[in-house]
Amino acid sequence: MEIKVVKKVLEANEVIASQNRRLFREKGIYVVNLMGSPGAGKTTLLERTLLHLKDKKRVGVIEGDIATSRDAERIAAHAASTVQINTGGACHLDGNMVRGGIGEFDLDQIDILIVENVGNLVCPAEFKIGENDKVMIISVPEGDDKPQKYPLMFQVSSVLLLNKIDLLPYLDFDMEHFRGDALRVNPRMEIMAISCKTGEGLDSWFRWIEERTSRSAS
């Protein structure tokens, strides 16, 4: 019973997500759906990315949160434009929420839209929003056993950013085990080890997003 209901909700969402997708394509906007657990480092990654892209691309940001506009306030200083979506309890963004958010932007003034999803390693992976790529961020303290335990997010993501590698000396985290498990779940995924605190590894991520943006614009 519950499963049927969920399926219907997902189907309705696919339709709206495709409409968003079409609109983004028409406007030549490259869209990233950024997902990860609470505290994985989504907002800090976004700040770093916006600083890097500042003079190269015009970046719009949608901040998805259950409550508060704290992340949007952190981000607003760096982005061309920022829209906050408060889900009011819902544990993920869906196509319809993002459609509402898009209305607040001048889409002719944006090259990239980064959507920071609600902090959750599970539900956001089920709901398309019209993105080109899903990008997941997970942090070293979350443990090296996550790919098999939370497989869907690993399956649907184009890139896996493993954040907080500056904490590796203080934790038992088996990098090879983690990489192996992640690639078994999704062999096509690109894995980048980063630290948003020290900046280590971020160059690969910056190159990746710039390259994808150019490709989607051409």
Next chain:
Amino acid sequence: MEIKVVKKVLEANEVIASQNRRLFREKGIYVVNLMGSPGAGKTTLLERTLLHLKDKKRVGVIEGDIATSRDAERIAAHAASTVQINTGGACHLDGNMVRGGIGEFDLDQIDILIVENVGNLVCPAEFKIGENDKVMIISVPEGDDKPQKYPLMFQVSSVLLLNKIDLLPYLDFDMEHFRGDALRVNPRMEIMAISCKTGEGLDSWFRWIEERTSRSAS
């Protein structure tokens, strides 16, 4: 539309959860619903707790996971009996899943049932399973800004375990800010700072769960 559907699911769940609750009361079993993000330390806390209670109480464990039985395997060595529930994609346990799990136990042989929910700081908080207390665990690397951003779980929990305090020297985590925010969201919540790695602070938690168990048995 979607909200109505969710409401109906929640109402149906309340009914089943109350039935579980009644059964647990009849059998004199104290039940904890243990919740937190992936990697917050739920399974390690459980191992520590089981070791402590070993010669004092008979503890049954339900392990909720989306996939794999890794946690149940870790736990089985220490618990009187362990049941694995794989949600097959669902991001939380509900009353019905737990009802299925209960059938696998001899309820006359258990004093405490600890249910480790799916790793998720959002959805599990919405679904009662028949517990006496909800206990949440969150770890220092997740950041000090979580109470206001993910309020529901803080609101419904009797105890907040702040784990991985051994990592405080390496992170920017403002303990007073965090405590203040958490208590604003839920003034009745007990907050315990712990490290499942070093054992620091766990005594308070052990005392709490023993005290609650005795009270529910009397």
